[in-house]
Amino acid sequence: MSDTIDLDFLDESFAEMLSSEWPRERSVAHAQSGNLIAADLWSQMAGLGWTALNVPEEFGGLGLGIEATSRLHAALGAVSAPVPMLGTTMAAALIAHAGSDRQRKAWLPALADGSMRFGFAQPSGAQLTIENSSVSGIAADILDAPSATHFVLNGRREGKRSWIVLAADSPGLSVEVHPLNDTSRTLGSVNFSQVTLAEDAIISAPDCQRVVDLLEHWSCIALASDSLGIGEAVLNLTIEYLNVREQFGKVIGSFQALKHRVADHKTALVGAREFLAHVASLDPGDPAGLIEALSSKAHITRVAAEVARDCIQLHGGVGFTAEFQPHVFLKRAKLNEALYLTRNEALDRVADLLEAA
Amino acid sequence: MTRTFDILSKVGDEGAFRQEIRDWLAVSMPKNWRSEWQGLENETLKPKMIDWLEERRKVGLATPHWPKEWGGPGLPFGYQIIVYEELTRADAPELHMYMVSLFQTPATLFEHGSPAQKEKYLSGITHGTDIWCQGFSEPGAGSDLAALRTSARREGDHYVVNGQKIWSSGAINAQFCLLLARTEQNVKRKHEGISYFIMDMKAPGVEVRPIRSITGEQEFCEIFMDDVKIPAENLIGAEGDGWNIAQSTLSAERGLLIFGGTERLARSFERDRVDGKDSWMRDPQLRREYAAFHAELQVIRLLIRKLLKELEANPDKASSTLPTFIKLTWGPFLQRYTEFLVRAEGLQAHKWKAPIPATAHTSRIKFIDFLKSYAWTIAGGSNEIMRNIIAERYLGLPR
Ligand SMILES: Cc1cc2nc3c(=O)[nH]c(=O)nc-3n(C[C@H](O)[C@H](O)[C@H](O)COP(=O)(O)OP(=O)(O)OC[C@H]3O[C@@H](n4cnc5c(N)ncnc54)[C@H](O)[C@@H]3O)c2cc1C
Numbered sequence: 001m002s003d004t005i006d007l008d009f010l011d012e013s014f015a016e017m018l019s020s021e022w023p024r025e026r027s028v029a030h031a032q033s034g035n036l037i038a039a040d041l042w043s044q045m046a047g048l049g050w051t052a053l054n055v056p057e058e059f060g061g062l063g064l065g066i067e068a069t070s071r072l073h074a075a076l077g078a079v080s081a082p083v084p085m086l087g088t089t090m091a092a093a094l095i096a097h098a099g100s101d102r103q104r105k106a107w108l109p110a111l112a113d114g115s116m117r118f119g120f121a122q123p124s125g126a127q128l129t130i131e132n133s134s135v136s137g138i139a140a141d142i143l144d145a146p147s148a149t150h151f152v153l154n155g156r157r158e159g160k161r162s163w164i165v166l167a168a169d170s171p172g173l174s175v176e177v178h179p180l181n182d183t184s185r186t187l188g189s190v191n192f193s194q195v196t197l198a199e200d201a202i203i204s205a206p207d208c209q210r211v212v213d214l215l216e217h218w219s220c221i222a223l224a225s226d227s228l229g230i231g232e233a234v235l236n237l238t239i240e241y242l243n244v245r246e247q248f249g250k251v252i253g254s255f256q257a258l259k260h261r262v263a264d265h266k267t268a269l270v271g272a273r274e275f276l277a278h279v280a281s282l283d284p285g286d287p288a289g290l291i292e293a294l295s296s297k298a299h300i301t302r303v304a305a306e307v308a309r310d311c312i313q314l315h316g317g318v319g320f321t322a323e324f325q326p327h328v329f330l331k332r333a334k335l336n337e338a339l340y341l342t343r344n345e346a347l348d349r350v351a352d353l354l355e356a357a
Numbered sequence: 358m359t360r361t362f363d364i365l366s367k368v369g370d371e372g373a374f375r376q377e378i379r380d381w382l383a384v385s386m387p388k389n390w391r392s393e394w395q396g397l398e399n400e401t402l403k404p405k406m407i408d409w410l411e412e413r414r415k416v417g418l419a420t421p422h423w424p425k426e427w428g429g430p431g432l433p434f435g436y437q438i439i440v441y442e443e444l445t446r447a448d449a450p451e452l453h454m455y456m457v458s459l460f461q462t463p464a465t466l467f468e469h470g471s472p473a474q475k476e477k478y479l480s481g482i483t484h485g486t487d488i489w490c491q492g493f494s495e496p497g498a499g500s501d502l503a504a505l506r507t508s509a510r511r512e513g514d515h516y517v518v519n520g521q522k523i524w525s526s527g528a529i530n531a532q533f534c535l536l537l538a539r540t541e542q543n544v545k546r547k548h549e550g551i552s553y554f555i556m557d558m559k560a561p562g563v564e565v566r567p568i569r570s571i572t573g574e575q576e577f578c579e580i581f582m583d584d585v586k587i588p589a590e591n592l593i594g595a596e597g598d599g600w601n602i603a604q605s606t607l608s609a610e611r612g613l614l615i616f617g618g619t620e621r622l623a624r625s626f627e628r629d630r631v632d633g634k635d636s637w638m639r640d641p642q643l644r645r646e647y648a649a650f651h652a653e654l655q656v657i658r659l660l661i662r663k664l665l666k667e668l669e670a671n672p673d674k675a676s677s678t679l680p681t682f683i684k685l686t687w688g689p690f691l692q693r694y695t696e697f698l699v700r701a702e703g704l705q706a707h708k709w710k711a712p713i714p715a716t717a718h719t720s721r722i723k724f725i726d727f728l729k730s731y732a733w734t735i736a737g738g739s740n741e742i743m744r745n746i747i748a749e750r751y752l753g754l755p756r
Contacts, residue, residue, distance in 0.1 A: 239752055254755045259748035263685070266747055270682045271656035278659050292655065299652030344645055351648035354630060355638075 005064060007071055014075035017048065022079045024237075024325050030082055031183045031328050036147040038082045045083060046114025055092045059108035066218065070225040070280035077229025077304075077336075080328045082184040084144035086222055087118030091152050093218045093284070094120075094163060098205040106200065107150075107165065119148035119168075119190070122340045123215035128164065128192065130157040130202070135164065135192045143339060145188030146177045153190065161208035165201055172196070182331040210287070217284040219340050220297035221276075227336045228276050231269050231304035234329040235262070238311040245316075258314055265307045272300045291353040298346035301337040308333040360384075365417045365430055375439050378418075382447040385412045390450050391720075396711035398574055399529055399567075406454045406715070407486050413452075420459055420483060427463050427475075428483040434669040438662075445620045450715035454527055457489040458482045460614050461535060465606045469553070469594040478533070478555065490531035492522040492556065492580055493603065499524075500742050502537075503547040503600060507582065509538035509554065511589070511596075516540070516554065518562075518585040524736070528565050528578035531558050535606060536587075537599050551599035555591040562586070572712050572728050607737055608680055615687050616661050618717050619654070622691070625719035626654055629698060632721075637701035646697055653690050660686060678751050685743040688733035691718055695727035 021041055030038060045051060054069045055061020062068075069089055076085055088111060095107050110116040119142045128137050139153045148168050155164040166173060172195040175188040205211045239262060242253030252258060279296045282289035308330040312319035319326050337343060362381040367374035387393070387409055394405060413419045421440040423429020432440065452459060462482065466475050481487035498505040507520025518538055528534065534556040541550030558565070562585035570576035594602050630638055630647060637643045664679045695718060699706045706723040713720040718729055734740050748754045 239754070242754060251755055253748075256745070259754050260741065260744040262752060262754070263744035263747035266752060267682050267685045271653075271660060271686050274659045274663060275652065275656045278655070291651070295648075295652040295655065298649060299656075347645040347648040348641070350651055351638075351644045354648060354651060355634070 005068055007067060010068055010071050011075065014050075014072060015078070017044070018075055018079045018081065022081055027080050027184075027328055028323060028325055032322060035082070036186050037084060041081060042083045042114060042117075045085075049112075051085075051088050051114040052112035053092075054089060054096070055108050055112040056096050056104075059096075059104055060112040061092070061108065066221055066284050067280045069218075070221050070276065073222045073225035074229035074276075077226035077332070078233040080184045080230065080233075080325075080332050084117050084119075084147050084185075086219070086226075087120040087144050087148060087152075088114075089222050090120040090215060090218060091116075091118040091150075091165075094152060094203065094211070094215060095165075097214060097285075098163070098203050098211050100200075100203075103165070103200060103203060115149070117144070117147060117149045119143060119145040119151045119188070121151075121153045123154070123212050123219060124341070125154055127154040127156040127161065130155050130162070130164070130197060133197050133199075135195050135197060137192050139190040139192070141178070141187055142190055144186055145175050145190055146186040148175075151190055155202065157202065157204075160204065161212070163203040164197060165203060166195070166197070170195055180331075180335065182335040184328065184332050185335060210285075213287055213290050214284050216341075217290055217293040220293040220346075221280055221284070223336050223339055224276055224293075224296045224300040225280070227301040227304035227333055228269070228272055230329050230333045230336070231265075231272065231300075231307045234304075234308045234311045234326055234333075235265050235269060237325060238262070238314050241315055241318075261310055261314065265310065268303045269307065272303045276300060291350055291357075294341070294346045294349050294353070297341060298343050298350065301333070302343060305330075305333040305337045362416050365432075368432065368436055371435065371439060374436060375443060378440065378443040379447070381416055382443065382449060385415075386447055386449050391448075391713055391716070394450070394715060395713045398714060402714055403454065403488075403530055406452065409450055410452060410455065410486065414483075420463075422459075423463060423483075427467055428479050434665060437665075441617055441620050445617075445624050448624070451617065451621075451717050453715050453717070454488055454530055455482075456614070457491050457527070457531075457535065458487060461491055461606045462489045462533075464608065465535060465553070465593065465602060468605045469598075469602045471590075471593075473590070474555065474593065481532075487533060488527065488531045489533045489535065490525045490528040490558070490578075490580075491606065492525050492528070492534045492536040493606075494524045495521060496523050500739055502603070503551065505537055505539060505551065507536075507538040508542070509540050509552060509587065511540070514589050516587045516589065516592070518554070518556070518582045518587055520582050522580040522582075524568075524577045525580050526577045526736075528558070528580050529567050529575060534558055534580065537603060540596050540599075548600040550597055551603075552596050553593040553599035553602045554587050555593065556582075556585065556587055557591075560585050560587070571731075572725050574712055574714075576732075615657075615683060616665060618691075619658050619661055619687065621717050621719045622694070623654055623658060625721065626650065626694075628721070633701060637703075640701075643701050647701070650690075650694050650697070653694070657683070657686050657690055678747075681743050681746050681751075684733070684738065685740060685747065688730070688740055688743075691733055692727070692730040695723065695730045698723040699727050 021044060049062055050072060052061040053064045053072055057063035092111055095104055121139055121142055128135050128139060151166050153164045155162045172193045174191045178187045180187050243251055245252050275296055279292045282292060311326045312330060315326055318324050362377055364377045367377050410419055417430045418440060420429045422437050425431035466478060493502055495505050509516040509518045536554040536556040537551055538554060539550055540552040544550040562583040564581040566579045567575035568577055660683050667676055702723050710722045712725045718726045720726055749756055
């Protein structure tokens with residue numbers, strides 16, 4: 001199936017559903033609602049199989065690859081959807097790639113049907129020490145932790161890298177919520193107080209670094225895609241506004257000072273889209289692609305954050321109001337820039353890889 | 358001991374094609390050209406350019422991107438890419454005196470020239486050594502090109518041309534000029550009444566004065582025309598249709614021409630970090646700034662490849678917007694990257710060195726490369742004009 005899927009058709013069906021189920025009003029209302037996630041949207045997505053996208057077919061998934069997943073994340077970014085999709089994408093990638101048969105059977109079907117929601121630690125982030133099948137400590141700042149039913153956290157056992165997969169209601173485990181400026185996602189720290197791990201709660205792999213690289217690749221594409229969606233959407237709604245708002249007897253879109261900025265944003269996004277399409281077509285298992293994935297994360301999250309930043313300015317006073325959508329995009333775009341790898345961290349890695357080439 | 362090379366016969370086998378180019382380049386490329394050509398220009402450079410063109414012609418690669426109909430090799434896209442990759446890899450000199458001859462002139466004549474014009478002038482490029490220049494801009498008509506005032510008056514079998522052109526690159530070396538002149542003074546819209554001519558630069562009444570550019574080179578010239586007679590057969594297309602035809606000329610600049618430049622820059626980008634490895638690459642912030650350019654370089658290379666693929670698949674129906682996005686991506690990117698290198702090199706970059714011709718923006722004399730980047734942000738439609746086009750034509754914002 002993955003070879004024959006029409007990606008543009010996927011785009012259309014994502015956009016069609018999201019524009020009717022998650023229109024601007026809902027996006028703006030959600031930002032002030034205090035709700036963690038849009039639970040109804042999540043179940044609709046699950047019903048349509050979107051949570052099963054990159055889960056292998058034998059475990060109830062659609063067996064699609066990173067290109068299709070990239071399209072989904074872009075579509076979610078474009079409406080700033082408050083759903084914990086990143087954890088699902090990442091957990092499916094890890095479990096399908098490195099999980100044992102038993103682990104795959106245990107988790108993938110529930111992941112595919114949306115009933116398991118994952119908080120997934122940054123692949124190259126800090127690791128919890130596993131001693132005598134027990135863990136104590138803190139996994140700080142885990143995306144989507146407050147709404148997660150499960151976690152994938154970085155572990156280390158006898159000096160070897162592993163992944164800890166645990167239910168959020170495991171005894172001894174608690175989550176401290178950190179409210180975010182971006183209300184379309186959530187963040188929390190996971191506290192472990194002598195949490196006992198069954199053997200099946202640990203994923204290990206013969207070549208851990210390869211798995212870390214693979215996960216890093218997936219996360220970079222997912223975040224870059226989300227940001228591309230944000231950038232294009234916020235620019236589009238801004239152009240709409242420039243065409244209707246009048247000052248000095250004409251629409252403000254006729255002012256060259258504004259036109260030129262919009263043209264620069266558009267140009268940057270045209271390039272970003274082309275770059276992302278190329279990078280998403282690379283095999284995440286091929287180490288040669290990692291430099292492009294890291295580059296695209298640093299570049300595209302930056303482009304989108306800059307576009308979103310200027311779009312508030314281009315709106316004037318209404319852009320500063322909670323009622324208008326640009327702030328929702330700005331906050332999400334800024335978070336994407338910082339998530340998993342900061343720009344400097346990503347660029348340091350790119351420089352390392354360039355020098356090693 | 359020279360062997361003969363038959364590069365074109367290797368089409369169909371990419372590996373063999375590539376290897377044949379490499380073997381040919383190893384023997385035929387001018388030796389030590391970067392040091393030997395440094396500081397040369399115009400008359401001192403011209404013989405070197407002609408020799409290099411001749412070497413390329415011998416193997417059918419004088420005009421690698423030309424279709425068969427133009428007298429080119431008609432290489433499939435994939436093979437054109439290989440030619441440029443190998444020329445870049447070997448650091449072959451650019452045929453920069455022939456820029457207009459190789460890009461703008463064929464783009465114009467192929468679409469709008471008469472059979473006789475194509476026959477005569479395209480073969481003067483494929484078989485001869487004709488250098489062309491472009492005479493569009495005038496002192497009062499730059500971005501507002503349609504405001505041009507050079508006049509062409511029909512008298513029997515010829516036109517009489519009077520006026521002045523400016524910023525014409527390489528006009529001092531040129532045999533022919535792509536000339537825009539006004540054949541009709543009383544028009545409703547200034548875009549009407551402009552006609553497109555081939556002007557012989559040796560014709561009586563043509564005077565060329567070089568202008569020194571910010572790099573110290575004589576990059577461009579003024580052209581003064583005093584009762585210059587141009588035969589009527591040198592009119593391209595119909596009288597008054599010059600504005601439309603000029604769009605073909607300009608589109609050449611916004612597409613193919615950039616391809617060679619991005620590939621060279623990609624090579625140079627690799628060398629830059631090797632050069633800087635014991636100096637600025639040790640500064641964490643400069644190193645990050647450098648790494649960030651990797652993405653931008655990929656962006657421009659991907660955009661150009663997309664355009665070339667579209668052009669190959671469908672020469673007439675290629676995206677009309679892509680060339681503009683490409684130009685507004687390439688110019689500013691090139692300028693920021695070359696400026697970065699000047700900053701990274703610190704005081705060393707400020708010590709004057711004579712420019713090296715035929716290196717595009719990769720002479721590796723950082724300050725000169727930076728200065729030359731303005732060619733892409735000003736010429737052929739400035740950044741600001743590109744932004745106007747994108748905002749008004751593509752995004753629908755009102756004038
Ligand atoms: C290296 C180089 C090589 C060149 N080679 C050739 C050649 O071979 N043949 C040839 O004919 N010409 C050539 N040119 C000329 C080039 O095409 C013109 O310089 C260019 O079109 C700009 O015109 P101008 O110099 O008159 O600047 P102006 O049009 O006076 O522009 C000055 C400034 O005003 C801005 N501006 C102008 N109009 C607008 C507007 N509507 N909105 C916003 N901003 C605006 C411009 O962007 C620029 O920043 C060359 C130029 C350079 C730099």
